[in-house]
Amino acid sequence: MMSLSETLFARAKKVMPGGVNSPVRAFQSVGGTPRFIRAAKGSKIYDADGIEYLDYIGSWGPMILGHGNREVEAAVMQAVGNGLSFGACTEQEVQLAELVCQHIPHIEMIRMVSSGTEAVMSALRLARGYTHRDKVIKFAGCYHGHSDSMLIKAGSGALTFGSPDSAGVTKGAVADTLSAKYNDLDSVEALFAHNKDKIACVIVEPVAANMGVAVPKEGFLSGLRELCDANGSLLIFDEVITGFRLCFGGASQFFSVTPDLVTYGKIIGGGMPVGAYGGKREIMEHVSPLGPVYQAGTLSGNPIAMAAGIATLRYLLNHPEVYDKINSLAQYMVDEIRKLTTYTVNHIGSLFSLFFTKEAVYDYDGALKSDTAKYAVYFNRMLQHNIYMPPAQFEAVFIGNAHTRDDVDYTIQTIGNILKEDMQ
Numbered sequence: 001m002m003s004l005s006e007t008l009f010a011r012a013k014k015v016m017p018g019g020v021n022s023p024v025r026a027f028q029s030v031g032g033t034p035r036f037i038r039a040a041k042g043s044k045i046y047d048a049d050g051i052e053y054l055d056y057i058g059s060w061g062p063m064i065l066g067h068g069n070r071e072v073e074a075a076v077m078q079a080v081g082n083g084l085s086f087g088a089c090t091e092q093e094v095q096l097a098e099l100v101c102q103h104i105p106h107i108e109m110i111r112m113v114s115s116g117t118e119a120v121m122s123a124l125r126l127a128r129g130y131t132h133r134d135k136v137i138k139f140a141g142c143y144h145g146h147s148d149s150m151l152i153k154a155g156s157g158a159l160t161f162g163s164p165d166s167a168g169v170t171k172g173a174v175a176d177t178l179s180a181k182y183n184d185l186d187s188v189e190a191l192f193a194h195n196k197d198k199i200a201c202v203i204v205e206p207v208a209a210n211m212g213v214a215v216p217k218e219g220f221l222s223g224l225r226e227l228c229d230a231n232g233s234l235l236i237f238d239e240v241i242t243g244f245r246l247c248f249g250g251a252s253q254f255f256s257v258t259p260d261l262v263t264y265g266k267i268i269g270g271g272m273p274v275g276a277y278g279g280k281r282e283i284m285e286h287v288s289p290l291g292p293v294y295q296a297g298t299l300s301g302n303p304i305a306m307a308a309g310i311a312t313l314r315y316l317l318n319h320p321e322v323y324d325k326i327n328s329l330a331q332y333m334v335d336e337i338r339k340l341t342t343y344t345v346n347h348i349g350s351l352f353s354l355f356f357t358k359e360a361v362y363d364y365d366g367a368l369k370s371d372t373a374k375y376a377v378y379f380n381r382m383l384q385h386n387i388y389m390p391p392a393q394f395e396a397v398f399i400g401n402a403h404t405r406d407d408v409d410y411t412i413q414t415i416g417n418i419l420k421e422d423m424q
């Protein structure tokens, strides 16, 4: 008898490529049938067959408050009653923009879009338009969404499926994208030296979380800041994952390094489709209709999405203890997992990754040493115990406000039992 997820997956594959709307959901790198999720509450998700799983993805980051936060849901339901979309200005857009600008000093202006990809694509265009330069530097293994110029040695699903340089991306589209090594300032300095006065910006995940988690080495981010200043280039922090996650001010506050532009996604929408890019007024004033850098979007600032984002950020501002809770729960979990194995566990704040390699992972090359076949066995054993970990080695685990000590203790015990098998 097929499960409902199997039945739905069979139908899905007939009408959607790979049966999914985003590749990592297909379970291709870990095998098995993706679970079709019907509902979620707190730290749990429930599949089409009614099976409960402990959720460590949280929609890949947005659900920092857990599923079904009452204040977020109430705000969304109230907004729905007033209409779904107007394609016109709304107060909600202003409220969310003010929330960010009033609490994050280096964000003087912000533009809402509908995804992290759109935020990054727009920020890169702005950096090029503002500096009148063409080239951009990214880092191997970092993922910044699927816009053409970023699909060079990209992380996340691109890395998982071994297509870090996607088909269909023309040589022209990536001719101006330079790839450096994460945590290696010399590799960045060399690119600046060989491309004098041609580099518009450096874009970086201030904490890499799409090769699995790789934490910036001491001085790496401040070194990027210095190199950009010395070369008249902009520093862009892609905070789609770290924004409002490490602390309200994200990685820039956490590491006290100020970027020129920041991209957001995930938490800023509280589970609804919101991306954003923002930064210094002097730069942002180059964005259309004020300036010459064009960017637009039918559903940008959608009132329902804004309501979810406003409620999420307000909750985080009114309950700063959330960060202490999720960060210390993650620290406890990581400390206990490290007692169970010599595999590498990279951790920061409420993000971590268990790599199936015993070598340190500071960059793309290090992450690639992980035994992805072992990760697949681990993932499926965890799923058999109703624990839903990321279905790919090169992703992060997200701890949220709805996770409990009991959730974590059960998870640690399960990991211990699994690693005792032939997993060391």
Ligand code: KE4
Binding pocket: 022, 023, 024, 025, 060, 115, 116, 117, 118, 120, 143, 144, 145, 146, 156, 157, 205, 209, 210, 238, 239, 240, 241, 265, 266, 275, 395
């Ligand atoms: P979206 O277009 O998926 O909203 O955001 C793209 C993006 C940009 N920058 C960073 C640092 C990101 O992590 C992402 C997207 N993250 C992945 C998870 N690793 C999204 C999950 C998926 O692709 O289904």
